[in-house]
Amino acid sequence: MSLPFRTFVRNFSTSGLKKNAIKNVTIIGGGLMGAGIAQVAASTGHSVVMVDQNTDILNKSKANIEKSLQRVVKKKYAEDPKAGEAFLSQVLGNLALETDAATSVKKADLVIEAIVENLKIKQELFKNLDMAAPASTIFASNTSSIPIKEIAVATERADRFGGLHYFNPVPMMKLLEVIRIPQTSDETFDKLLAFGKAMGKVTVNCKDTPGFIVNRLLVPYMMEAVRMVERGEATPKDVDTAMKLGAGYPMGPFELTDYVGLDTCKFIIDGWHEKYPDHPLFAPSPLLNKYVAEGKLGNKVGEGFYKSKK
Numbered sequence: 094m095s096l097p098f099r100t101f102v103r104n105f106s107t108s109g110l111k112k113n114a115i116k117n118v119t120i121i122g123g124g125l126m127g128a129g130i131a132q133v134a135a136s137t138g139h140s141v142v143m144v145d146q147n148t149d150i151l152n153k154s155k156a157n158i159e160k161s162l163q164r165v166v167k168k169k170y171a172e173d174p175k176a177g178e179a180f181l182s183q184v185l186g187n188l189a190l191e192t193d194a195a196t197s198v199k200k201a202d203l204v205i206e207a208i209v210e211n212l213k214i215k216q217e218l219f220k221n222l223d224m225a226a227p228a229s230t231i232f233a234s235n236t237s238s239i240p241i242k243e244i245a246v247a248t249e250r251a252d253r254f255g256g257l258h259y260f261n262p263v264p265m266m267k268l269l270e271v272i273r274i275p276q277t278s279d280e281t282f283d284k285l286l287a288f289g290k291a292m293g294k295v296t297v298n299c300k301d302t303p304g305f306i307v308n309r310l311l312v313p314y315m316m317e318a319v320r321m322v323e324r325g326e327a328t329p330k331d332v333d334t335a336m337k338l339g340a341g342y343p344m345g346p347f348e349l350t351d352y353v354g355l356d357t358c359k360f361i362i363d364g365w366h367e368k369y370p371d372h373p374l375f376a377p378s379p380l381l382n383k384y385v386a387e388g389k390l391g392n393k394v395g396e397g398f399y400k401s402k403k
């Protein structure tokens with residue numbers, strides 16, 4: 094449907110950018126995903142505030158962003174190191190760090206939450222942000238598996254709430270799942286889609302169903318790989334080799350579980366098992382639970398199913 098001319102003009106400023114496009118983004122949680130989202134948002138011209146619980150964590154997050162940016166610059170600006178340096182400082186100039194979430198959302202057009210995969214903690218966070226953020230601010234969760242509607246219910250802005258599910262590592266994975274709940278307004282959903290595209294992502298539209306699209310297929314596959322090892326049918330190494338060489342996957346399921354985080358995988362499957370206790374694909378794994386209980390959370394701590402350099 095084409096817009097009436099006056100609406101078309103109103104939406105576009107002279108700079109050619111959509112006037113009401115999302116520009117100021119707050120990312121809550123500077124871990125594996127939050128740091129990646131902050132990096133790509135800052136790299137695509139957005140002004141980003143990244144929030145975490147203390148400055149130590151934030152400094153580590155920023156160091157991880159810089160490491161990743163160096164990899165990008167080494168490739169993208171191989172012929173022109175000076176331009177690479179300029180890009181690096183421009184991106185870091187778009188990124189601010191903050192430990193106070195309420196302050197961080199004062200000017201936010203969009204808040205993306207990427208904290209621990211725990212419904213109560215997410216609800217508590219969004220309830221507080223709802224009181225601190227401007228009425229116009231859109232809220233989105235990067236949750237892997239929790240229904241967006243169950244998070245949104247903690248706020249008074251279900252019409253301005255959606256899901257933005259990124260994939261790890263965010264600088265490399267092109268996909269962004271954009272989720273709407275029944276209350277999400279068309280304007281909010283369009284802005285989330287436009288923001289995803291402005292970040293250079295390919296967006297798919299998702300319903301608020303368990304695991305949206307990718308995780309609904311991927312997590313049961315990853316869990317079945319763990320169950321295969323529990324049944325003594327194969328070793329993690331052989332399962333990974335088989336899936337890389339036999340199915341063309343870039344990583345096998347155990348490498349991927351280490352990459353994603355064994356804790357995140359456990360949170361996902363525990364949440365689904367609680368909701369759907371009879372669903373065999375959502376059954377928890379004693380082996381995964383054992384590794385998490387032993388603190389073997391994967392690459393982020395240097396050991397999961399495999400030992401890795403941190």
Ligand SMILES: C[C@H](O)CC(=O)SCCNC(=O)CCNC(=O)[C@H](O)C(C)(C)COP(=O)(O)OP(=O)(O)OC[C@H]1O[C@@H](n2cnc3c(N)ncnc32)[C@H](O)[C@@H]1OP(=O)(O)O
Nearest residue numbers: 161164165168237259260261262264265266308343344353
């Ligand atoms: C559970 C959640 O809710 C949902 C999820 O996220 S599920 C997980 C989804 N993600 C996946 O399935 C990831 C599968 N793995 C892959 O796609 C690839 O292994 C990978 C992109 C991670 C790594 O790429 P790959 O070519 O295999 O190996 P690698 O040598 O590490 O990287 C090649 C180049 O890519 C770039 N690169 C890779 N990772 C990067 C990063 N994090 N940052 C910047 N650049 C990176 C670098 O240029 C790198 O070259 P370099 O090593 O000389 O710097």
Ligand SMILES: NC(=O)c1ccc[n+]([C@@H]2O[C@H](COP(=O)([O-])OP(=O)(O)OC[C@H]3O[C@@H](n4cnc5c(N)ncnc54)[C@H](O)[C@@H]3O)[C@@H](O)[C@H]2O)c1
Nearest residue numbers: 122123124125126145146207208209210235236237261353
């Ligand atoms: N790991 C993945 O591959 C992946 C991919 C897509 C989505 N997700 C989802 O993204 C979210 C984050 O996952 P992750 O892997 O980045 O976890 P992570 O453990 O690496 O990072 C979580 C970060 O949130 C911070 N945090 C926790 N509570 C906070 C609070 N109240 N205020 C501010 N910061 C807080 C922690 O300090 C930590 O730095 C989860 O919902 C997860 O399901 C994960």
